[in-house]
Amino acid sequence: MGLSKSDRKLRIRRRIRKVSFGTETRPRLSVFRSNKEIYAQLIDDNAGKTLAAASSRDKGIDAKGTKTEIAAAVGKAIAEKAKNVGVETVAFDRGGNLYHGRVKALAEGAREAGLKF
Numbered sequence: 001m002g003l004s005k006s007d008r009k010l011r012i013r014r015r016i017r018k019v020s021f022g023t024e025t026r027p028r029l030s031v032f033r034s035n036k037e038i039y040a041q042l043i044d045d046n047a048g049k050t051l052a053a054a055s056s057r058d059k060g061i062d063a064k065g066t067k068t069e070i071a072a073a074v075g076k077a078i079a080e081k082a083k084n085v086g087v088e089t090v091a092f093d094r095g096g097n098l099y100h101g102r103v104k105a106l107a108e109g110a111r112e113a114g115l116k117f
Helices: 005-019 067-085 102-113
Strands: 028-033 038-044 049-055 091-093
Touching: 028 102, 038 067, 049 067, 049 102, 067 102
Parallel strands: 028 091
Antiparallel strands: 028 038, 038 049
16 A cells, blocks of 8 residues: 555655755745645755745735735745845755645746746
């Protein structure tokens, strides 16, 4: 019998984290997707600190539209916060999710706002 959906996602997340590592100059853009919301963080793994964070629950994010459109708005918001912190390039960590749908929309929104992966 194969792995359950949650076990498979956990295995993929561990595999991604082995190679994805954030520094102060090139932090890790970590994405967490729940059924209703989407969250993004810029993480410096050397210091163990979150440099910036954005989510679909923030007041500045327009909560109207589809989940994919909201994810793109979160991507733009995290890119703006990254610029304020002085970060231009990041290492993308999709967190065990497929690069499809809301995760892809968040990444493309961040790229449109000037963040480089």
